[in-house]
Amino acid sequence: MPNAAPEIRAFLCRSDNIGVLIRDPESGACAAIDVPEAAPVLAALDAEGWRLTDILVTHRHADHIEGIAEVVERTGARVTAPVKAGAAVPGAARYVSEGDRVTVGGLEAEVWETPGHCADHVTYHFAKAGVVFSGDTLFTLGCGRVMEADPVILWRSLERFLPLPDETAVYSGHDYVLSNARFALAADPDNAALRARVAEAEALAKEGRFLIPSTLGDEKATNPFLRAAEPALARAVDLPEGTDPAMVFTALRAWKNRF
Template sequence: MLEVHQFPCLSDNYGFLLHDHDSAETVCIDTPDADEYLRQAGKKGWQITQIWNTHWHPDHAGGNETIKRITNCRITAPAGETGKIAGVDRTVGQGDVVTIGDRKACVIDVGGHTLGHVAYHLPGARIAFVGDTVFALGCGRMFEGTPAQFWASLKRVKALPPETILYCAHEYTAANAKFAVHADPDNAELASYVEEIMKHRAHNQPTVPMKLERELATNPFLRADDPKLQARWGGGDAVATFAALRNAKDNFRG
């Protein structure tokens, strides 16, 4: 049995410990805060054996060295970003497989936020760790990639089974919801989703993880190929529509 232990850290990050009860292995999904990861693992009585990094940003890989020094864990990181990530033992890219116990996770190239960003999909558990590629009702800023690259990455996420549960790395949902309504004001399912989100945040409850199926119906960035959004934002081309949406979100002050 796999268990995901989710906890807040830093200002708006979520930390994730993935634990396999059969093998007793524990994977850190990214390492934004080494002390908090070690504390949470200790509270659970789990021994950290691996780190799977999604990308190089310090709020995702900054705790690598400390955790490895204390636990002697093995670090897996995207092949395109190893020069920026400390302590890497193995590099991975599109189509590679990593394991926790006898459970397999498929590596997906989701470059765009950073050039080498990867996600980890565990099909047997119907979960995926997507870092800063997709958020609830949003996507990451395009710091290094191009609109065409980022849209190709989002299409790989969209192609996962719709029942997949997505674990993203930040609690950005309330702000994302405001832009989503601005981008797609006539979406009734989005309106219902936003109402739930605001209730959760009013009680300081997390909005992560989220089901891909719902994001496919409500997240404007995953719907850049939808004719209605294209008519509103991009004139018939998914890449241009995605680029227009991303630029609008970067400058949104709603």
């Protein structure tokens, strides 16, 4: 029999980070994806009555790891970190790189190296569960800022998401949805699907909620950075149709930096 679907909870940490717990209901094993802040993660665990067994780190930036030490002290969870993060992640018990597998009870994820936002960034893809934890690589309606690479490197990382099934749930590391939406509308104003998603995001924000998770199908239809191969996005950055999508992406990312 197939494994039961994972239980997933997403909640706000700090001002705009997203904390996530994923639990295997059969074994009770539970992982946090990053620990931006200890208190909200511990509160979510207490509210659900879940026991944390693992912490899966996407990258070494402080706003994704600063709560790890306190949570490990409270729970004894094992920390898995990108090998390229080195000693920057406190208490790491295991280091992973491209193609490695991690398990949370009966749930299994493949590790993708997805550099661009930073050199050590990884993504955790739970293929059978239809879930991907993209950290600061892919956001709802946006993508991460390029900090340690040529923009083409981040584009190559984003391309890895495109073949995934449309129903794949995408959990990103920040709630930047409304600011991303403003840029997306500027870059792709004639996109009816985008306008509908922005309206949905605005309605959720009024209720104190956020448009995370997204789905890959929605992102392919509305996220300008995943749509760099579309003629409309080339035109938006004054490039001819048929321009290499990597060049279109680079121009879009530069525009977003100034937006």
